[in-house]
Amino acid sequence: MIEKEVICVICPSSCHVTVKGDGKTVSEISGYTCKRGKDYAEAEYISPMRTLATTVKAEGYSCPIIAVRSNKPMPKEKIFDAMAEIQKAVATPPFYVGKTVIENILDTGVDIVLSNQ
Ligand code: SF4
Incomplete structure (x- = not known):
């Protein structure tokens, strides 16, 4: 039990x-x-599922990082590995809310998208 x-x-x-x-x-x-x-x-x-919110490196943006989030909740057990993947990613122009930065991260069916501009 x-x-x-x-x-x-x-x-x-x-x-x-x-x-x-x-x-x-x-x-x-x-x-x-x-x-x-x-x-x-x-x-x-x-x-357990969690929505992930963090930042990713950005090139051609007014700031060296930009905010991202998962487009839907993902398994809590995958959050740590997802953060490692996001750390390797770089967002590039154009920058708009909802733009996919990483598609289907870790085969979860979840995309990592820009959450602000
Ligand atoms: S929704 Fe509110 S009232 Fe219902 S179990 Fe959760 S915390 Fe309690």
Whole structure:
């Protein structure tokens, strides 16, 4: 039995949800106040996802770095390796919000895009 406490971030109540299972499936869950929190905690237990926001080197831009983010949440376990990939990348003109800097990073189906100009 693997137990994990998840703090729900869906609303400011920040409920502490206790999830138990085998690490891949949930057998017991308690502490949530609503279904959204239950769903969030189950997803966090089975496969936590995060949106990545950072900076990347930029050439031909007014600053040596530019802000990027993932275009959707990606597996939390891939964040460290994704950061290493982003460190190697260089953004080039034209610069516009949403421009893809790295497509399908680490075969996650997630793109790294410019988040501001
Ligand atoms: S479980 Fe429901 S009430 Fe509690 S923090 Fe999550 S969304 Fe808010």
